[in-house]
Amino acid sequence: MAVIHVVEDDASVRELIRVTLQSGGFDVRAFASGEDFLASHNNEADLILLDIMLPGIDGLAVLKRLQNMGCEIPVILLTARNTEIDKVTGLDMGASDYIAKPFGVLELIARVKAALRRTHKPSDEIQAGIVSLNLSKRKAYVNGLAATLTYKEFEMLHLFMRNEGIVLTRDRFLDKIWGVETGIETRTVDVHIKTLRAKLGAAGKYIKTVRNVGYVFSPAEVE
Known part of the structure; x- marks a missing residue:
């Protein structure tokens, strides 16, 4: 659950x-002033909603302090001063976006989700049962021990794990793994699956044959 800090007087x-x-599924902590927010700031938020026109330390001053602290949390500015200079100044200072008041609740949620999507990169590791993949290093592990896979075996396992519990046809594998290569038959998929199962050892049973259709990767049905 993403944590959002709201600074609004x-x-x-x-x-x-x-x-x-909160109704959108976020964990929210609210602050009535820039001073209160800065006193409690601990870099634990996933996103900050920051009003520009705060009493005392205004929103742009808070934003500048965050930048000076090396804070990399995305900030969306809330502004009633719907002027171009306010927006440009905030964006130039490192804000991710701005929302002009008055705003609709649907717009608010949409902009928050968009900001989170831009800043949250997909995990470099995938885990399913006792199998894990490190995508950047292209390494596969079973119970923490490295499994030596060919390029296509790794890609097949990655496709399986991204579609856990979903039946994948042989044609799907041919399209995603072999692509434009010609002369490849569906039997080739079966041969690679057999080898992949063997290399996965105890986790090989995660790969189940769905007769006349293809295969499914289902750790939950085994453990």
């Missing part, structure tokens, strides 16, 4: 944002 707006985001 208007109690009614702050409550609207809190309720809206």
Whole structure:
């Protein structure tokens, strides 16, 4: 669950944002001033919603302090001053986006989700049962021990693990793994699956044959 910190001095707006985001499945912590936020800031948020027109330390000053602290958490500015200079200044200072007041709850959630998508990269590792993949190193492990796979075997296992519990046809493997190569028959898939099962050892049983269709990777049905 993504954690969002909201810095907004208007109690009614702050409550609207809190309720809206919580209903959208987010964990929300709200602050009424820039001072309160900075005093509690611990880099644990996934996203910060920051009002520009705060009493005391305003939003742009808070944003500058965050930048000076080396904070890499994405910040969306909330502004009632719907002028180009405010928006450009905030974006130039490192804000990810801005939302002009008044805003709709659907727009708020959409912009929050978009900001999170831009900043949260897919994990470099995939785990399923006792099998794990390190995508950047192209390494496969079974119970923590390295399994030596060919390029195509690794790609097949990756496809399996991204589609856990979903039946994959032989044609799907040919399309995704062999691509434009010609003269490849579906029997080739069966041969590679047999070898992959053997190399996975105890995890080879995760790969189940679905007669007349293809294969499915189902660790949950084994453990």
